[in-house]
Amino acid sequence: MTTTKIRSTPRAQDTRRRIYEAALELFREQGFEQTTMRDIARKADVALGAAYYYFTSKEAIVLDFYHEVQQGNDDAIMEAMQGQRKLKDRLRCVLEKRLESLAPNRKFCDALFRHAPDSKDPLSPFSEETRPIRERAMEHLRIAVEGSDAKVSADLKPQLPYLLWLYQMGLILFWIYDRSPSQARTQRLMEKSLGLLITLIRLAGLPLMRPLRRTVLELLETV
Amino acid sequence: MTTTKIRSTPRAQDTRRRIYEAALELFREQGFEQTTMRDIARKADVALGAAYYYFTSKEAIVLDFYHEVQQGNDDAIMEAMQGQRKLKDRLRCVLEKRLESLAPNRKFCDALFRHAPDSKDPLSPFSEETRPIRERAMEHLRIAVEGSDAKVSADLKPQLPYLLWLYQMGLILFWIYDRSPSQARTQRLMEKSLGLLITLIRLAGLPLMRPLRRTVLELLETV
DNA sequence: GGATTATTTTGAACATGTTCAATATGAAAG
DNA sequence: CTTTCATATTGAACATGTTCAAAATAATCC
Numbered sequence: 001m002t003t004t005k006i007r008s009t010p011r012a013q014d015t016r017r018r019i020y021e022a023a024l025e026l027f028r029e030q031g032f033e034q035t036t037m038r039d040i041a042r043k044a045d046v047a048l049g050a051a052y053y054y055f056t057s058k059e060a061i062v063l064d065f066y067h068e069v070q071q072g073n074d075d076a077i078m079e080a081m082q083g084q085r086k087l088k089d090r091l092r093c094v095l096e097k098r099l100e101s102l103a104p105n106r107k108f109c110d111a112l113f114r115h116a117p118d119s120k121d122p123l124s125p126f127s128e129e130t131r132p133i134r135e136r137a138m139e140h141l142r143i144a145v146e147g148s149d150a151k152v153s154a155d156l157k158p159q160l161p162y163l164l165w166l167y168q169m170g171l172i173l174f175w176i177y178d179r180s181p182s183q184a185r186t187q188r189l190m191e192k193s194l195g196l197l198i199t200l201i202r203l204a205g206l207p208l209m210r211p212l213r214r215t216v217l218e219l220l221e222t223v
Numbered sequence: 224m225t226t227t228k229i230r231s232t233p234r235a236q237d238t239r240r241r242i243y244e245a246a247l248e249l250f251r252e253q254g255f256e257q258t259t260m261r262d263i264a265r266k267a268d269v270a271l272g273a274a275y276y277y278f279t280s281k282e283a284i285v286l287d288f289y290h291e292v293q294q295g296n297d298d299a300i301m302e303a304m305q306g307q308r309k310l311k312d313r314l315r316c317v318l319e320k321r322l323e324s325l326a327p328n329r330k331f332c333d334a335l336f337r338h339a340p341d342s343k344d345p346l347s348p349f350s351e352e353t354r355p356i357r358e359r360a361m362e363h364l365r366i367a368v369e370g371s372d373a374k375v376s377a378d379l380k381p382q383l384p385y386l387l388w389l390y391q392m393g394l395i396l397f398w399i400y401d402r403s404p405s406q407a408r409t410q411r412l413m414e415k416s417l418g419l420l421i422t423l424i425r426l427a428g429l430p431l432m433r434p435l436r437r438t439v440l441e442l443l444e445t446v
Numbered sequence: 447g448g449a450t451t452a453t454t455t456t457g458a459a460c461a462t463g464t465t466c467a468a469t470a471t472g473a474a475a476g
Numbered sequence: 477c478t479t480t481c482a483t484a485t486t487g488a489a490c491a492t493g494t495t496c497a498a499a500a501t502a503a504t505c506c
Contacts, residue, residue, distance in 0.1 A: 009502075012454065037493060047456040052494065113340055117396055118333070173340055174446070189445045196438050203435075212422060219415045222408060223397070232472085235484065260463060270486045275464065 016054045019044040023051075023061045027108035032062065035108075059123050062111040067133055073101040077140050087150035088198050094140050095168060095190060099175055099183075106183075109176045125169060138165045150198070153205045156213060159220055160201075167197065239277045242267040246274075246284045247328065255285065255331035282346050285334040290356055296324040300363055310373035311421045317363050318391060318413060322398055322406075329406075332399045348392060361388045373421070376428045379436060382443055383424075390420065 008016070022043035026035040037058055041048045055061050080093040102109055112125070119126035125134065141164040145152060152160060171193070175186040204213050231239070245266035249258040260281055264271045278284050303316040325332055335348070342349035348357065361384040368375060368383055375383060394416070398409040427436050 009453075011502085015454080036491085038491095048494090049457065049496080050455055053454070058493070110341070117336055117400055119400065177340055177342065185445060189442070192438065192442045192445060196435075196442060199435060199438070212419075212426075215415065215419050215422070219412070219419060222412045222415060232483075234472090238484080259461085261461095271464090272466085272487065273485055276484070281463070 015044075015046060015050065019046060019051050019054055020061060020064065024065060024105065027062070027111075028105055032058075032108035032111040057123075059111055059114060062108060063123055063130070065105065066112055069101045069105075070133055070136060073097055074136070074140075076101070078143070081144060081147065085147075085149050087145065087148035087201070088194050090144040090148050091141070091164070091194060091197070092190070094144050095171060095194075098137075098168065098172070099186070102172070102175075106176060109172070113173055113176070134165065137168065138162060141165055141168070150201065151205055152201060153213065155217060156201075156204055159217060162220070167193070238267075238269060238273065242269060242274050242277055243284065243287065247288060250285070250331035250334075251328055255281075255334040258331075280346075282334055282337060285331060286346055286353070288328065289335055292324045292328075293356055293359060296320055297359075297363075299324070301366070304367060304370065308370075308372050310368065310371035310424070311417050313367040313371050314364070314387070314417060314420070315413070317367050318394060318417075321360075321391065322395070322409070325395070325398075329399060332395070336396055336399070357388065360391065361385060364388055364391070373424065374428055375424060376436065378440060379424075379427055382440060386443070390416070 019040060023035070023040045026039055026043060037051050038048055040061075041051050044051070055064070077094055077097045080097055081090050084090045084093060115121040115124045116126070118124055121127055122129040124130065138161040142161040145157070145160055145164070171186065171190060174189060175183055178186045180186075203209055204216075242263060246258070246263045249262055249266060252258075260274050261271055263284075264274050267274070278287070300317055300320045303320055304313050307313045307316060338344040338347045339349070341347055344350055345352040347353065364387040365384040368380070368387075394409065394413060397412060398406055401409045403409075426432055427439075
């Protein structure tokens, strides 16, 4: 990670951790925007500059958090998928676990999408720098497909994880800004869109759809 | 518009205009981020505060620009569509004219999407405040469909302008960050995606697709 | 243990978006 | 022409993300 210092004494690790945790707590309470780097430093009992010694920017803290969450949820996702064979159920596992793990910190997840469209920005989900995170997420989705009983046409299969990842990011984005109680709308959207997705994947397998499928794949090539 | 002062003397209008034009020129030269409100004020020969007397924020200047561009291109779009009957061609007209009108200022259009996902933000393309702009754009797309020889199933028709608008916004976003020479990739993407779009609309008309179409429309209801 | 070097910590300084109280300007009224 | 009042303009002040040179601390070497 760009934001992680490799050489560091245990004491430094501790300071870093203190800053990280102070930040998350404040973000959780007041949101990302409302929280000041000065607030964070004060709460962590360090000088302002220390925060920047350990994190390249305010947003980098959130990225670290995202990275950690993903790591911590690796096993949970795999386990949840164990019993499931149907693609829809397997995908739902991945999506639900992902949202679940972000949930306590939903309030500041919007920071993750701040620089999203610019793939040159190191903090964008599409950037080179965040590739490891992205690929790990895609790997889960690949496994969800692989371990299911769904038939996927051979030419679509290699692109599917990326497509599903896009879908997942879209859903997360919707969830972040979903103001309905308990994000019920996201839940509904997930059910409906999962159903649609499965139908589409199934339809895409029909011989009749071959030209259409080809067009979609070509399109992907361009993007 | 929130950013427009209604009561104002000709002199004020002139000052406003001066600030606006200084801003656009600087944005064009150095991009949105790089340009300082102080730069703008200096170039317009006014004090810093004056800029904020006329515009609620730096981004509001860009929004004004977008508004103006849209207005100025109304006729051009309608004219361009005149001769065309095929839906694909008519849509291409709308998209191309839109990009064309933004092109000289492509460099700072990214500011338009800065607050996009938060529909509560006044500057978001999805916000209540930008509704007039959005509806005007959707109207163009509605006309593009209406005046074409394409058959659209009755239940899809009312939602189509919104869907097309989303599509258009996506394309603009891609275009803004398209680093290929002359944005050739956007051009390719447009052709391919337009083809896909037409096919989808056509397919959606088949009786066989009725349940699928219903699902999509339900999905839209949720969003 | 003292000197040297590397790491960590500090806080002042900077840049910039934004606010606002004070002032200047010009139009309307008397 | 002076007074009055709304409008327009000013620039200082503020908040906050970020940088950086200097100081403090810890680790390493002789």
